[in-house]
Amino acid sequence: MPKDSYLIRNHPILSFPEKERVKFYFEGKEMEGFLGEPIACALIANGIKVFKWTKKGRPRSFFCAVGKCSSCLLTVDGRPNVMTCMERLREGMSIERREPSLWKEEPSPQAKGIKEEGKRIYKTDLAIIGAGPAGLSSALTLAQLGLEHILIDDNPKPGGQLLKQTHKFFGSKELFCGIRGFKIAEILTEEITRWKKTNYLLSASVIGVYKNPNGGFDLAVVQDDKLLKIKTRVLIGALGAQENFLLFENNDLPGIYGAGAVQTLMHLYGIKPGERALIVGSGNVGLIVAYQMLQVGIEVVAIIEAMPEIGGYHCHAAKIRRLGVPILLSHTIKRANGKDFVESAVVVRVDKNLKPIKGTEKRFNCDLICLAVGFTPLSDIFASLDCEMVYIPELGGYLPYHDEDLQTSCPGVFVAGDAGGIEEASTAILKGKIAACSAYEYLLGKKKEVSLIKREAKRRLHELRTSPFLKKIEIGLNRLWKAQEGI
Ligand code: FES
Known part of the structure; x- marks a missing residue:
């Protein structure tokens, strides 16, 4: 057992x-x-x-x-x-x-393993891929506008990253201030159910997206080892992001997990991923996961950060420090030790060019190394649809070029949430709303119905991005808008 x-x-x-x-x-x-x-x-x-x-x-x-x-x-x-x-x-x-x-x-x-017999074909005006914060927000907005749609996700339950988040959100009441992430997923899902316009396709993986020569898009989806085909006129890609990896000696040892994987184990399935953890990265994710580990009795031996400053909110860092967890700035991981799984880690101080300084190595005994070193947008489907792709490091890497209405360069394809640039769950919710309005407008040509919702969502988005912690996002977005000139 x-x-x-x-x-x-x-x-x-x-x-x-x-x-x-x-x-x-x-x-x-x-x-x-x-x-x-x-x-x-x-x-x-x-x-x-x-x-x-x-x-x-x-x-x-x-x-x-x-x-x-x-x-x-x-x-x-x-x-x-x-x-x-x-x-x-x-x-x-x-x-x-x-x-x-x-x-x-x-x-x-x-x-x-895919069985072709009994292939099912669904037709819809609009399909959303991804039922995380952005996808749920798109679905709710469309439902409120009265447009029926399909919402696809490869997990059995909608909510995406929200389901793993036990911390309370900051911001305004409209953006669920003071409510925990997993509760926000419940609220959005309940609201969506109430409007009866969203058809869920869960535990379903999109394995291919194609332009239909007669217009619209065909999605190949696998659910229960069976192939389904979805024909849609408009597509919103709200696929989220994947965790970044880091280059260091023995970085493939079992016991080195992404921060999201640690949250999945702890918060979705009630499993402790280890006893003693070293966390790499002091952004909000690293700081929050450190606190969440302490809550379940995991000893956090240290958080290390390659930059000379803490990456996340200082209130989170102060809380962690008060609980006795050292945060080592200007430090990186040099090596994981262990034969079949992590037994310890060696960290080293870095200079201002991020070069390791010899003789400053420290060893921590731990059975878990948690990497919280950022995310990369999940943007493959946009590339496969021939959307123009741009590389914006401040937004996480390659992403589909898109305008402020979240329309990509491929007509009828919209991007919502982190797939269009890494930000936060609150901004993903707003981007989901904007993408839904733009898709609705594209599909039905009804601008008036959505202009107020869209304007308000853009205003809030702009407000959130003025936070000094999201400065990087502003820089990335400026690059993105400039990229338009080359497209
Ligand atoms: S694909 Fe299963 S852990 Fe990454």
Whole structure:
């Protein structure tokens, strides 16, 4: 059964009601997990630190927890390369990892396992990909405008990153000030349900997006190993972002997780990802995750930050320091130590050019290294639709060029939330609203109906971006608007 030491029994904010237990087999050994939790989470809760070895014998477990890094692939019920952070646990599942000696090339189950029979085709005027803060906000705005649409997400529950966020939001009442992230997801979802205009397609992965020669777009979607086709006239891409990785020695050891993966384990499934953690990155994510780890009894040995200043809000940093966690500025991680999983980490001071200074190394004993070093927009679908792409480092990297109405260079394709530049959940909510208004206007030509909503959302967005912590965003946006001249 899941080991007690890995399960979070008491949490100051969340509760984890007992779920139905199921038996499964890992390498033939009987284990127990909770029905419907991701297989990877069940393995970690059973104390499995190494999921498999690569061809070269490097151990692997998981990193992103959202199906983006391919670190967690295992053989499940004979199907090779199953993404175990996305695949849900069922009674009697048999999970195998591969020893290096058994490594052989195998076809991807995404290609092999999809059943074409009974292919379902849905038609809609508008499809939204991604049911995080931006996607939910788009869906609610469209529902309030009376436009029926499809909302697709690869998770079984809408909410995206909001579901993992236990902290209270800042800002105005309209932007859920004082409400915790997971509650905001509940509020938005309840509101959406009330309007009865949103058709959810959950646990559904969009594997291809194509321009239809007769107009509109075709989406290839896999749900329950079956292929669905969605024909839509207009598309809003609210895919969010993926966590950045960092280059250092042994950075692939099991026990090195992205901050979002740590939150997934702790807040969605009630699992402790480790006992002693080093956090890399002092932005708001790093600071908040540090506090959340302390809440579940994980010792945070330090937060390190390569820049000479703290990246996140100083109120968060002050709280962490009061709780005894050192924040080492101008420090980076040099190496992770351990044979099959993290046992310690070596950090080093850096000079003003971010070059490590010899002789300043420090070692921390830890079994978890949490990387909170920023995000990259998930923008592949825009590139595959031939949208003009631009590289804006301040906004997280490659993203589709878009104007202030969030229209990309491809008519009928709009971008909402972090997929169009990394900001915050509050700005994602506003961007979702703007994209919905623009898409509505594009589809129905009704400008008057949405102009007030859009103007108000833009005003609030501008207000949020004037915060000194979002200065970088302003710089990035100026570059983005300038990029238009070259397009
Ligand atoms: S794809 Fe599963 S952990 Fe990243």
